[in-house]
Amino acid sequence: xxxxxxxxxxxxxxxxxxxxxxxxxxxxxxxxxxxxxxxxxxxxxxxxxxxxxxxxxxxxxxxxxxxxxxxxxxxxxxxxxxxxxxxxxxxxxxxxxxxxxxx
Numbered sequence: 001x002x003x004x005x006x007x008x009x010x011x012x013x014x015x016x017x018x019x020x021x022x023x024x025x026x027x028x029x030x031x032x033x034x035x036x037x038x039x040x041x042x043x044x045x046x047x048x049x050x051x052x053x054x055x056x057x058x059x060x061x062x063x064x065x066x067x068x069x070x071x072x073x074x075x076x077x078x079x080x081x082x083x084x085x086x087x088x089x090x091x092x093x094x095x096x097x098x099x100x101x102x103x
Contacts, residue, residue, distance in 0.1 A: 001022075002019065002022035002026075002066070002081065002083065003015070003018065003019060003022070003066050003068075003078045003081055004078065004081060005078055005079060005080060005081055006077065006078065007077070007078045008075045008076065008077050008078075009068070009075065009076040009077075009078075010074075010075065010076070011076065012035075012040050012076060014076075015040065015042070015066075015068060015076050015078075016032075016042065019042045019066055023044075025091060026089055026091055027089040027090045027091035027092070027093065028044050028045070028046070028062075028064070028085065028089055029044075029045040030042050030043065030044060030045055031043055031044075031045045033065060037070065038069060038070050039067070039068065039069050039070065040067075040068045040069075040070070040076060041065060041066070041067050041068070042065065042066045042068075043062075043064065043065035043066075044062040044063075044064040044065065044085060046060045046061075046062040046085075046087055060086055060087045061086070062085050062086050062087060063082050063084060063085075063086065064082055064083055064084060064085045065080075065081075065082050066078060066080075066081045066082075067079045067080040067081075
């Protein structure tokens with residue numbers, strides 16, 4: 001089970017680790033979309049828009065993401081989670097995703 005709205009995390013690192021673990025189990029890689037002192041957005045790595053439409057790219061503008069906000073008690077609270085992907089997920093091949101390879 002991945003992050004759900006209103007879940008609290010003690011820090012950005014713990015949130016990143018939890019979402020990375022969830023993504024590995026589901027079969028996609030993540031990237032930090034936006035980050036500041038008040039908010040943190042983690043998204044599917046295929047979520048960016050392609051800059052060059054004539055060149056082949058793996059970017060599909062995937063909408064999957066998890067938004068979070070830092071509250072006054074220094075807890076990171078998940079505000080919105082979009083878990084639908086517009087590409088296929090292959091959890092059995094997640095060991096070949098560069099972010100999850102172990103040497």
